[in-house]
Amino acid sequence: xxxxxxxxQAINAYQAASKAVSSLAQSSMQSTSSAAPxxxxxxxxxxxxxxxxxxxxxxxxxxxxxxQGLLGKADITDVITAVSNAELSLNTVVSIRDRMINAYQDIxxxxx
Numbered sequence: 001x002x003x004x005x006x007x008x009q010a011i012n013a014y015q016a017a018s019k020a021v022s023s024l025a026q027s028s029m030q031s032t033s034s035a036a037p038x039x040x041x042x043x044x045x046x047x048x049x050x051x052x053x054x055x056x057x058x059x060x061x062x063x064x065x066x067x068q069g070l071l072g073k074a075d076i077t078d079v080i081t082a083v084s085n086a087e088l089s090l091n092t093v094v095s096i097r098d099r100m101i102n103a104y105q106d107i108x109x110x111x112x
Contacts, residue, residue: 058085
């Protein structure tokens with residue numbers, strides 16, 4: 001019985017931390033977007049940062065839905081969909097990272 005209680009407490013703590021991180025991320029995104037003029041195009045760093053935030057949010061959502069699935073509160077289809085979306089986001093971020101590293105290495109190899 002204590003194992004179930006500890007597991008439930010761990011789930012509740014994780015969900016609270018996830019909500020805190022999400023609200024912090026949203027507030028930082030809002031402060032960044034409110035500082036830029038409405039007609040300005042987003043910078044490259046904003047685009048990369050947004051992609052990273054989406055990947056992180058997808059991973060948190062997949063973990064939360066997986067936890068709900070373990071507890072029997074979520075449908076297996078929802079769990080598989082969330083995990084697949086998180087995996088796709090992670091693969092995209094890794095691909096972008098690899099291309100950025102390759103571009104940096106190409107720049108370094110250029111003669112002066």
